[in-house]
Amino acid sequence: DVKVTQSSRYLVKRTGEKVFLECVQDMDHENMFWYRQDPGLGLRLIYFSYDVKMKEKGDIPEGYSVSREKKERFSLILESASTSQTSMYLCASSLSHTIYFGEGSWLTVV
Amino acid sequence: LAKTTQPISMDSYEGQEVNITCSHNNIATNDYITWYQQFPSQGPRFIIQGYKTKVTNEVASLFIPADRKSSTLSLPRVSLSDTAVYYCLVGDTLAMNYGGSQGNLIFGKGTKLSVKP
Numbered sequence: 001d002v003k004v005t006q007s008s009r010y011l012v013k014r015t016g017e018k019v020f021l022e023c024v025q026d027m028d029h030e031n032m033f034w035y036r037q038d039p040g041l042g043l044r045l046i047y048f049s050y051d052v053k054m055k056e057k058g059d060i061p062e063g064y065s066v067s068r069e070k071k072e073r074f075s076l077i078l079e080s081a082s083t084s085q086t087s088m089y090l091c092a093s094s095l096s097h098t099i100y101f102g103e104g105s106w107l108t109v110v
Numbered sequence: 111l112a113k114t115t116q117p118i119s120m121d122s123y124e125g126q127e128v129n130i131t132c133s134h135n136n137i138a139t140n141d142y143i144t145w146y147q148q149f150p151s152q153g154p155r156f157i158i159q160g161y162k163t164k165v166t167n168e169v170a171s172l173f174i175p176a177d178r179k180s181s182t183l184s185l186p187r188v189s190l191s192d193t194a195v196y197y198c199l200v201g202d203t204l205a206m207n208y209g210g211s212q213g214n215l216i217f218g219k220g221t222k223l224s225v226k227p
Contacts, residue, residue, distance in 0.1 A: 031203055042197075042218075043217045092153075094203040097203055099156075101153035106151070
């Protein structure tokens with residue numbers, strides 16, 4: 001089975017803090033993604049990466065950055081967290097035509 | 111870009127067959143259709159994927175007509191544990207390789223399925 005692991009399930013951070021969300025996949029997938037999911041807005045793509053050190057902006061990259069130093073790991077960084085970034089964050093990876101998701105990370109910014 | 115449309119919600123009873131349809135009028139030639147199941151506070155779980163005609167696995171069937179402008183997820187004999195939100199996704203992740211287009215992955219808004227005893 002494909003395994004996409006998000007290191008933190010629930011986080012509470014203060015406004016202005018730097019936040020790291022880590023994701024690891026064990027299937028040697030080329031593509032990795034970060035989405036956020038909000039009620040009524042569905043899944044929105046923040047960034048994706050198609051190879052080590054390669055990244056592309058998604059639909060809502062503002063306020064976020066990413067890092068992919070190793071093929072299996074894709075990190076989402078909130079440089080200065082804001083309350084508007086309170087959300088569920090989903091990491092995913094893909095090979096061929098199918099995307100597989102992690103369990104999600106619930107981030108609350110207070 | 112393919113835009114997808116799904117019913118917002120559906121109700122069913124245990125033991126019934128449930129069919130959820132997703133419309134995607136502008137589907138591109140290389141796009142695949144994938145369905146996911148999501149429970150509260152969990153990530154979407156892959157159910158089934160197809161390109162055309164019919165695909166069946168141990169949990170569901172996917173029907174895709176010849177024009178591919180819609181697809182129907184069929185869940186046979188649902189149980190209470192099938193209560194979840196179901197999403198269709200249209201797109202092709204292969205197009206994203208090597209820095210290709212990122213805009214062709216379109217998720218539907220999801221269909222909330224409620225199964226009653």
